[in-house]
Amino acid sequence: MSNDKKAIEKITSMDEDFGQWYTDIVKQAGLVDYTSVKGCVVICPYGYAIWEHIQRILDSRFKETGHENVYLPLFIPEGLLNREKDHVEGFAPEVAWVTQGGAEELTERLCVRPTSETLFCEHYKNAVQSWRDLPKLYNQWCNVVRWEKTTRPFLRSREFLWQEGHTLHATPEEATEETLRILDLYADFCEKVLAMPVIRGRKTDSDKFAGAEATYAIEAMMHDGKALQAGTSHYFGDGFARAFDITYTTKENKLAHPYQTSWGVTTRLIGAIIMTHGDDRGLNLPPMVAPVQAVIIPVAQHKEGVLDACKALEEKLKSVCRVKLDASDNSPGWKFAEHEMRGVPVRIELGPRDIENGECVLGIRYSGEKRTVKSDELERILPALLDEITQGMFDKALENRTNRTYSVKTLDEIDAVLKEKDAFFYIPWCEDPACENAIKEQTGVGSRCIPFDQHAQETDVCPVCGKKAKHIVLFAKAY
Amino acid sequence: MSNDKKAIEKITSMDEDFGQWYTDIVKQAGLVDYTSVKGCVVICPYGYAIWEHIQRILDSRFKETGHENVYLPLFIPEGLLNREKDHVEGFAPEVAWVTQGGAEELTERLCVRPTSETLFCEHYKNAVQSWRDLPKLYNQWCNVVRWEKTTRPFLRSREFLWQEGHTLHATPEEATEETLRILDLYADFCEKVLAMPVIRGRKTDSDKFAGAEATYAIEAMMHDGKALQAGTSHYFGDGFARAFDITYTTKENKLAHPYQTSWGVTTRLIGAIIMTHGDDRGLNLPPMVAPVQAVIIPVAQHKEGVLDACKALEEKLKSVCRVKLDASDNSPGWKFAEHEMRGVPVRIELGPRDIENGECVLGIRYSGEKRTVKSDELERILPALLDEITQGMFDKALENRTNRTYSVKTLDEIDAVLKEKDAFFYIPWCEDPACENAIKEQTGVGSRCIPFDQHAQETDVCPVCGKKAKHIVLFAKAY
Numbered sequence: 001m002s003n004d005k006k007a008i009e010k011i012t013s014m015d016e017d018f019g020q021w022y023t024d025i026v027k028q029a030g031l032v033d034y035t036s037v038k039g040c041v042v043i044c045p046y047g048y049a050i051w052e053h054i055q056r057i058l059d060s061r062f063k064e065t066g067h068e069n070v071y072l073p074l075f076i077p078e079g080l081l082n083r084e085k086d087h088v089e090g091f092a093p094e095v096a097w098v099t100q101g102g103a104e105e106l107t108e109r110l111c112v113r114p115t116s117e118t119l120f121c122e123h124y125k126n127a128v129q130s131w132r133d134l135p136k137l138y139n140q141w142c143n144v145v146r147w148e149k150t151t152r153p154f155l156r157s158r159e160f161l162w163q164e165g166h167t168l169h170a171t172p173e174e175a176t177e178e179t180l181r182i183l184d185l186y187a188d189f190c191e192k193v194l195a196m197p198v199i200r201g202r203k204t205d206s207d208k209f210a211g212a213e214a215t216y217a218i219e220a221m222m223h224d225g226k227a228l229q230a231g232t233s234h235y236f237g238d239g240f241a242r243a244f245d246i247t248y249t250t251k252e253n254k255l256a257h258p259y260q261t262s263w264g265v266t267t268r269l270i271g272a273i274i275m276t277h278g279d280d281r282g283l284n285l286p287p288m289v290a291p292v293q294a295v296i297i298p299v300a301q302h303k304e305g306v307l308d309a310c311k312a313l314e315e316k317l318k319s320v321c322r323v324k325l326d327a328s329d330n331s332p333g334w335k336f337a338e339h340e341m342r343g344v345p346v347r348i349e350l351g352p353r354d355i356e357n358g359e360c361v362l363g364i365r366y367s368g369e370k371r372t373v374k375s376d377e378l379e380r381i382l383p384a385l386l387d388e389i390t391q392g393m394f395d396k397a398l399e400n401r402t403n404r405t406y407s408v409k410t411l412d413e414i415d416a417v418l419k420e421k422d423a424f425f426y427i428p429w430c431e432d433p434a435c436e437n438a439i440k441e442q443t444g445v446g447s448r449c450i451p452f453d454q455h456a457q458e459t460d461v462c463p464v465c466g467k468k469a470k471h472i473v474l475f476a477k478a479y
Numbered sequence: 480m481s482n483d484k485k486a487i488e489k490i491t492s493m494d495e496d497f498g499q500w501y502t503d504i505v506k507q508a509g510l511v512d513y514t515s516v517k518g519c520v521v522i523c524p525y526g527y528a529i530w531e532h533i534q535r536i537l538d539s540r541f542k543e544t545g546h547e548n549v550y551l552p553l554f555i556p557e558g559l560l561n562r563e564k565d566h567v568e569g570f571a572p573e574v575a576w577v578t579q580g581g582a583e584e585l586t587e588r589l590c591v592r593p594t595s596e597t598l599f600c601e602h603y604k605n606a607v608q609s610w611r612d613l614p615k616l617y618n619q620w621c622n623v624v625r626w627e628k629t630t631r632p633f634l635r636s637r638e639f640l641w642q643e644g645h646t647l648h649a650t651p652e653e654a655t656e657e658t659l660r661i662l663d664l665y666a667d668f669c670e671k672v673l674a675m676p677v678i679r680g681r682k683t684d685s686d687k688f689a690g691a692e693a694t695y696a697i698e699a700m701m702h703d704g705k706a707l708q709a710g711t712s713h714y715f716g717d718g719f720a721r722a723f724d725i726t727y728t729t730k731e732n733k734l735a736h737p738y739q740t741s742w743g744v745t746t747r748l749i750g751a752i753i754m755t756h757g758d759d760r761g762l763n764l765p766p767m768v769a770p771v772q773a774v775i776i777p778v779a780q781h782k783e784g785v786l787d788a789c790k791a792l793e794e795k796l797k798s799v800c801r802v803k804l805d806a807s808d809n810s811p812g813w814k815f816a817e818h819e820m821r822g823v824p825v826r827i828e829l830g831p832r833d834i835e836n837g838e839c840v841l842g843i844r845y846s847g848e849k850r851t852v853k854s855d856e857l858e859r860i861l862p863a864l865l866d867e868i869t870q871g872m873f874d875k876a877l878e879n880r881t882n883r884t885y886s887v888k889t890l891d892e893i894d895a896v897l898k899e900k901d902a903f904f905y906i907p908w909c910e911d912p913a914c915e916n917a918i919k920e921q922t923g924v925g926s927r928c929i930p931f932d933q934h935a936q937e938t939d940v941c942p943v944c945g946k947k948a949k950h951i952v953l954f955a956k957a958y
Contacts, residue, residue: 122514
């Protein structure tokens with residue numbers, strides 16, 4: 001019996017210490033292991049399998065929208081990184097430098113890519129000559145390095161995995177359209193696949209990507225009321241093209257600079273899944289990215305026929321979902337707790353009496369609900385149930401966000417809420433960075449984005465300077 | 480008309496200069512672009528798509544044999560790399576060192592992984608406690624860096640992409656079995672998927688992986704008669720486990736060291752494909768990894784109904800192969816040459832008269848053969864034709880190898896052959912490294928492996944010392 005509780009006892013309660021709860025889950029659910037390389041972790045099989053599902057689904061969506069995968073070097077010569085002024089200022093303070101190769105001291109330092117705009121520009125300069133070569137719609141899946149001081153598995157690490165799209169277009173309109181198309185693709189992916197509601201918006205100027213004309217982002221609320229930036233899409237205008245001298249001949253036989261975008265999501269999404277859906281019993285995975293969607297747990301597995309029936313059921317269900325039979329010699333109670341902790345969306349219990357009745361009992365991870373169903377209907381029921389669970393998890397996360405969202409007119413209102421809980425605040429803003437900064441200084445919540453969905457009123461004024469508001473801005477504490 | 484020859488004129492003839500021929504192909508077929516990072520290239524969409532097919536097929540085979548994917552850090556602290564003596568001696572001279580992170584000088588240098596045995600060992604030490612935790616069958620797809628002096632796209636580059644499997648087992652027998660299972664998997668993949676015949680064997684001691692007890696390899700012959708090592712699989716015994724203090728409790732409740740393997744293939748396989756199958760008309764891709772398996776080329780596409788018929792055919796064939804219609808405004812002749820150069824296995828010509836007759840003309844890239852077939856039978860014919868082409872390409876490559884393979888008794892025989900062409904030589908060997916070295920010094924061919932398929936005779940003697948031979952060894956010049 002002591003075994004039965006082992007899995008759960010290791011997880012700190014969310015209310016007690018959300019940070020420790022998070023750390024317990026990533027370790028106990030087998031998502032990561034720590035290493036002697038500061039700020040870098042091992043992504044273990046269960047965590048990596050989640051990433052593989054994210055990759056597979058996103059990659060096919062990128063390809064459906066005409067994007068092609070490429071691979072560019074890990075290293076950026078210092079001189080190349082320095083070509084675009086804003087970009088290097090933004091990234092140089094947080095890069096790792098290679099100074100020695102084999103026995104030789106390098107004459108020019110190489111930076112380990114923190115992002116690859118400069119390398120893509122160098123390549124595009126070769127690859128684009130004529131309007132016929134446009135658009136270029138490239139993407140790469142790779143690792144990047146940013147020398148962060150404070151690190152946390154998935155959320156902020158010195159090395160992380162991501163995809164970075166880099167595209168070139170003939171006109172600003174086309175490039176802007178691409179930037180927003182990808183933002184929508186990310187939002188749809190987060191909401192429909194990860195069951196995570198997001199707010200789409202534009203970053204204020206103080207929060208733009210280094211070198212971008214405009215940065216768009218999707219912001220999600222974690223269970224504790226803090227915000228997490230789940231993906232970004234940047235519009236560069238022709239700034240990089242000018243800095244890197246990328247030109248092409250137009251249909252009218254003139255020389256012109258193309259317009260550029262870049263966009264990315266990272267292994268951070270795994271952190272977002274944990275903090276959006278997890279609870280005190282552990283991880284809670286959205287079915288479409290869960291390595292195991294349904295686990296079969298035999299009850300009284302020593303009794304004749306039980307294991308055979310379970311195996312037969314596993315075989316039958318393989319064609320409709322990712323199913324796994326746990327035939328280990330642990331007790332059913334231990335298995336219940338273990339697979340709950342690992343966030344398996346559906347548990348299928350099958351014991352002697354169930355077999356006799358042609359039934360089994362389904363346990364639904366996110367809601368705790370139990371349902372008794374006919375075993376021979378499972379093939380038909382399961383796919384629909386997984387969809388229902390995705391929608392249910394989305395609704396639950398949206399409810400949490402709704403309950404923690406406030407439209408405020410004064411900073412005092414923010415303080416009053418923050419005394420009780422973290423939350424999202426919609427605040428009218430005059431567009432002066434000084435006021436944006438004052439809000440952060442005085443309340444602790446920072447601007448996340450200017451949501452596309454605006455509901456500003458004529459009478460709205462900036463709570464700091466009292467001037468007429470130009471936008472309603474989303475403010476929150478953030479990961 | 481001048482356009483029609485453009486694609487072909489850029490490729491140097493193989494006989495004239497095989498090295499330049501190779502360089503022309505990787506560039507002209509759109510596989511790579513050069514960068515300002517010495518020894519590193521851009522893998523362009525067409526090249527990367529080949530790699531994606533290689534990855535997809537291998538990855539599913541690894542998973543079918545019980546392996547799980549993980550991701551370990553890019554960086555290895557110097558102290559960790561130094562833990563296994565032979566290993567560090569082998570790799571330290573060719574690694575890139577990170578010495579600075581952000582503004583801080585690092586107190587311990589970090590090496591950019593040239594391979595990840597040391598990191599896997601560190602993780603396994605945490606992850607393995609009991610015999611129940613064995614075997615561990617892990618793999619990762621990632622980039623690695625080796626500071627090579629002379630580089631060449633795909634064949635030898637400072638950064639390359641690969642997969643590295645790392646497994647732990649309870650007994651030497653199980654670990655050896657795994658090492659050989661993977662070597663067989665690689666050989667089968669090369670022969671059945673890449674249509675590239677390989678010779679399986681064990682490396683001589685002078686050519687073992689740094690830290691391995693035994694290294695096994697598959698060796699392929701390139702079109703010019705040189706050898707290319709296409710994949711390796713290493714058996715480590717418990718050497719790394721001892722160096723890294725990895726122990727587990729056996730069923731009998733004793734403490735023991737597990738036995739280890741590692742194995743990998745790299746983007747080098749793309750170079751192997753080029754040099755095994757390519758010809759003076761360009762690239763020649765094995766169907767299973769070709770980004771486009773069949774290209775439809777309209778003849779007289781301005782005539783009514785031609786483009787519509789081609790589009791309808793493309794739609795119809797999408798379910799049976801990777802098909803693409805080239806409806807660009809280039810001439811059919813230019814398109815023929817272009818898609819031949821890019822190595823598309825099958826060309827489908829469709830013009831007004833073909834449409835009238837319900838026929839189309841197939842052009843088979845590797846053999847140059849043409850076949851007229853009924854259009855409505857294409858869905859049935861194509862998959863079988865792609866298999867036939869794979870077999871035909873394999874047979875052709877095997878014929879080249881057979882024609883360039885010699886069993887010799889003396890070094891003079893080797894010299895005589897080498898005056899005319901490069902070749903594979905089977906040479907009896909006494910097992911003394913001095914004799915192995917003497918053969919290399921005196922003839923220029925080095926030992927590649929001790930083939931599993933041995934045909935030594937009682938009377939065979941080492942051509943250097945005259946002592947009785949212990950093995951027949953494969954010697955060749957190598958990439």
